Amino acid sequence: xxxxVVSTGRDLRLDLFRGIALWLxxxxxxxxxxxxxxxxxxxxxxxxxxxxxxxxxxxxxxxYGKEMRERGFIIxxxxxxxxxxxxxxxxxxxxxxxxxxxxxxATSFENPLYAEEMNILDFLKQPDVTIxxxxxxxxxxxxMDVLPLYIILLLLFPPTLWLLQFRSTLALGASVLLYxxxxxxxxxMPSYPSGHWYFNPFxxxxxxxxxxxxxxxxxxxLSTVLQSPVTVSIAIAYLVFAFVISLxxxxxxxxxxxxxxxxxxxxPIDKVNLDVLRFAHFLALAVVxxxxxxxxxxFLKSRWAxxxxxxxxxxxxxxxxxxxxxxxxxxxxVEVSGAFWMQxxxxxxxxxxxxxxxxxxxxxxxxxxxxxxxRSMKTPDAxxxxxxx
Amino acid sequence: MKxxxxxxLAGLSLALGLLAGAxxxxxxxxxxxxxxxxxxxxxxxAEAVKKDKRLTIAVVGTGxxxxxxxxGPPSAYPARLEAALKQKLPSVxxxxxxxxxxxxxxxxxxxxxxxxxIDEKPDLVIWQTGTLDAIRRIEPDxxxxxxxxxxxxxxxxxxxxxxxxxxxxxxTDIMIGLGPYADNMRVVAQQHEVPLFDRLAIMRHWSxxxxxxxxxxxxxxxxxxxxxxxxxxxxxxxxxxxxxxxPADLKVGQ
Numbered sequence: 001x002x003x004x005v006v007s008t009g010r011d012l013r014l015d016l017f018r019g020i021a022l023w024l025x026x027x028x029x030x031x032x033x034x035x036x037x038x039x040x041x042x043x044x045x046x047x048x049x050x051x052x053x054x055x056x057x058x059x060x061x062x063x064y065g066k067e068m069r070e071r072g073f074i075i076x077x078x079x080x081x082x083x084x085x086x087x088x089x090x091x092x093x094x095x096x097x098x099x100x101x102x103x104x105x106a107t108s109f110e111n112p113l114y115a116e117e118m119n120i121l122d123f124l125k126q127p128d129v130t131i132x133x134x135x136x137x138x139x140x141x142x143x144m145d146v147l148p149l150y151i152i153l154l155l156l157f158p159p160t161l162w163l164l165q166f167r168s169t170l171a172l173g174a175s176v177l178l179y180x181x182x183x184x185x186x187x188x189m190p191s192y193p194s195g196h197w198y199f200n201p202f203x204x205x206x207x208x209x210x211x212x213x214x215x216x217x218x219x220x221x222l223s224t225v226l227q228s229p230v231t232v233s234i235a236i237a238y239l240v241f242a243f244v245i246s247l248x249x250x251x252x253x254x255x256x257x258x259x260x261x262x263x264x265x266x267x268p269i270d271k272v273n274l275d276v277l278r279f280a281h282f283l284a285l286a287v288v289x290x291x292x293x294x295x296x297x298x299f300l301k302s303r304w305a306x307x308x309x310x311x312x313x314x315x316x317x318x319x320x321x322x323x324x325x326x327x328x329x330x331x332x333x334v335e336v337s338g339a340f341w342m343q344x345x346x347x348x349x350x351x352x353x354x355x356x357x358x359x360x361x362x363x364x365x366x367x368x369x370x371x372x373x374x375r376s377m378k379t380p381d382a383x384x385x386x387x388x389x
Numbered sequence: 390m391k392x393x394x395x396x397x398l399a400g401l402s403l404a405l406g407l408l409a410g411a412x413x414x415x416x417x418x419x420x421x422x423x424x425x426x427x428x429x430x431x432x433x434x435a436e437a438v439k440k441d442k443r444l445t446i447a448v449v450g451t452g453x454x455x456x457x458x459x460x461g462p463p464s465a466y467p468a469r470l471e472a473a474l475k476q477k478l479p480s481v482x483x484x485x486x487x488x489x490x491x492x493x494x495x496x497x498x499x500x501x502x503x504x505x506x507i508d509e510k511p512d513l514v515i516w517q518t519g520t521l522d523a524i525r526r527i528e529p530d531x532x533x534x535x536x537x538x539x540x541x542x543x544x545x546x547x548x549x550x551x552x553x554x555x556x557x558x559x560x561t562d563i564m565i566g567l568g569p570y571a572d573n574m575r576v577v578a579q580q581h582e583v584p585l586f587d588r589l590a591i592m593r594h595w596s597x598x599x600x601x602x603x604x605x606x607x608x609x610x611x612x613x614x615x616x617x618x619x620x621x622x623x624x625x626x627x628x629x630x631x632x633x634x635x636p637a638d639l640k641v642g643q
Contacts, residue, residue, distance in 0.1 A: 031562035032593070102564055109560055109606050113613040116452030117561045119492065119524050142526075142566035195528040198566075253423060255579070267576050271569070272529065330563040338559055338596070338604050 010062070012300040012309055013293055018055040019312030022322055023351050024048035029143050029326035032333065034340055035347040042250070044242035045269055045281040049146065053204060054282065056150065056315065057211025064161055065216055077158035084154040090320045091147040095134050098141050101327050123193075133192035140191065143323060145198040152189075152201040153208045160209060164216055172218070175209035178202055183273060196272070203273040207282070232291050235284035242281050310358040317361055318354050325350040417600035418619040424594060425627065426585040427578055431549040434632040437512040443482040444474070446628075447509050447548075449498055450517030452491040453556050456613055464614040469621025470515075477629060486511070494522050495532050499539030506546035514543050515586070515624065517553040519570045529569040536577040550583040551627070557592035559604050584631050586624055595619070 024039040025048045041047035060080070068076035106121045123130040123139070133139035137148040163171040181187065182203050188196035214222075225231055245266070248254040269275045299305050311318045329346035336342060437444050448454055448467040456465045471485035486509055488501070495518045505514070516539060522532045536552070543550050554574045555567050571589055578585035596603040601616055628634075 032559050105560065105564070110608045111560075111605055111613070112457055112608060112610055113603075113616055114556065114558050114561065115457060116491070116520050117556070117558045117565065119452070119521060120561060120564050122524075142564055191526060193525055195526045251423065263579065268533070268573065327563060334560050334604055
């Protein structure tokens with residue numbers, strides 16, 4: 001494998017895996033969906049979120065790093081901030097859809113069995129406070145935690161990227177230090193009405209910065225280590241270990257075979273603060289992937305890989321659409337049927353809609369890039385990449 | 390004692406979507422073996438029943454441990470549990486007291502455990518919690534600390550504990566992230582070696598097998614009463630099992 005180098009073209013593997021991650025996030029967000037048994041989180045410690053955050057860091061550095069070298073800190077920084085704003089607007093849009101769904105439930109649901117669950121409507125009693133807290137990214141309904149993380153990471157990305165370009169080891173070291181201090185001192189951002197961010201940005205930044213560091217030559221520097229049989233063996237052994245442990249979550253009878261001391265060491269596996277076990281699991285997956293999926297793998301150019309790649313290349317739009325579709329799928333299951341055939345149907349239709357939307361967005365971008373009189377794009381491809389960090 | 394192979398097959402059948410679930414609908418309260426979480430002994434319960442012929446159980450919980458309306462209290466699961474235990478243990482004086490307060494987090498409930506031990510002197514406390522914590526998105530670490538505190542208080546006071554997690558509520562489950570709270574209840578149950586009545590998985594199973602239509606939105610008291618009856622009877626089975634109370638033992642002691 002040739003480690004991705006800054007100067008070469010886009011690594012389609014990243015788009016492929018980000019596209020697949022987006023599908024998995026969609027499936028995991030539909031509650032009571034048995035199709036989600038097939039997703040990554042049931043077979044190890046990490047899940048699609050890690051892939052999404054890492055690849056996002058990688059592509060952000062790849063796209064804006066080039067921009068920063070060619071056009072300077074101000075222009076690249078301004079484009080990153082514009083991107084941050086777009087994601088913020090997308091988050092608020094999703095919040096509006098969430099409000100619509102929950103308000104519908106509020107007026108139509110009166111099953112006496114679930115009187116306690118109806119406390120979720122408490123926040124509607126104080127719309128002034130709740131909506132302002134939502135705009136401040138402090139009130140985040142369930143399943144709407146990833147975009148606020150992404151917003152914070154991108155907001156602080158201009159100086160991070162600058163440091164990564166000129167003192168990459170120092171930048172990565174600072175990121176690790178922040179992660180360690182976060183664990184040591186329990187730093188996190190406050191949430192409304194209580195608690196903290198579900199994806200602690202002080203911890204999850206490690207994965208984002210690590211992705212960016214890899215894009216800016218880090219992966220190349222690591223390539224000897226990544227390719228060594230010892231590393232690959234350790235990675236495979238760890239993946240098997242994580243798989244066996246994850247089996248015990250779903251087959252309680254197996255739990256008794258896990259030694260007590262091991263339980264003490266590994267639990268709880270903290271998603272909020274990106275547990276070391278999760279990070280290591282992602283690294284192991286990455287090592288195995290890099291080893292067995294070469295960059296010039298012919299499948300990447302085949303039509304079977306294309307649907308995932310096109311979704312991965314328009315990740316913001318497809319991510320938001322995925323959250324919306326998971327609401328819609330849940331709604332359809334509640335109103336029509338929650339049976340297994342319905343779960344299969346909404347899962348499949350949802351992914352098809354995501355692919356169709358990605359094709360449409362791509363078509364728009366190509367059309368706009370070519371239309372006469374439009375702002376001169378360097379190339380459609382650069383726009384594609386630039387819009388999709 | 391179930392073998393790992395049986396458990397694995399059972400888990401697999403769940404994963405495959407319980408296509409044959411309709412067959413189980415005939416027996417709505419049936420709980421498959423793999424959903425019983427933790428095979429820990431209820432020593433105080435066993436002692437109270439076998440020696441003293443009496444059993445006092447306190448149900449500590451929130452809104453999902455009660456039902457509204459005039460026929461609510463006798464239909465809610467604590468009363469159904471009492472009825473089921475009296476039927477199964479006719480020679481034992483069974484008393485189930487409920488200390489239910491709505492809109493309480495695990496932390497709120499944990500603080501009342503000391504007083505509960507003095508007032509009621511229960512042999513067993515069934516602690517139902519987690520829903521409001523998930524709705525308010527209480528810090529999962531704080532939630533776990535509250536569970537730890539509550540269970541430790543009860544153990545020090547000489548009571549057995551059964552933890553009960555949230556209800557399976559398909560209509561609202563996209564809006565309430567139960568995952569971290571259910572996980573933490575599992576961890577606490579495992580670490581303190583107390584049984585967990587996995588209401589979430591059990592009700593989910595009843596829904597998947599078609600025993601109950603938990604998607605129903607309407608004001609259906611009959612459904613609510615039937616579900617609570619099944620929960621009460623299932624906990625009764627769990628207690629008998631975990632305290633190793635066999636009818637034969639009880640007769641010997643008489």
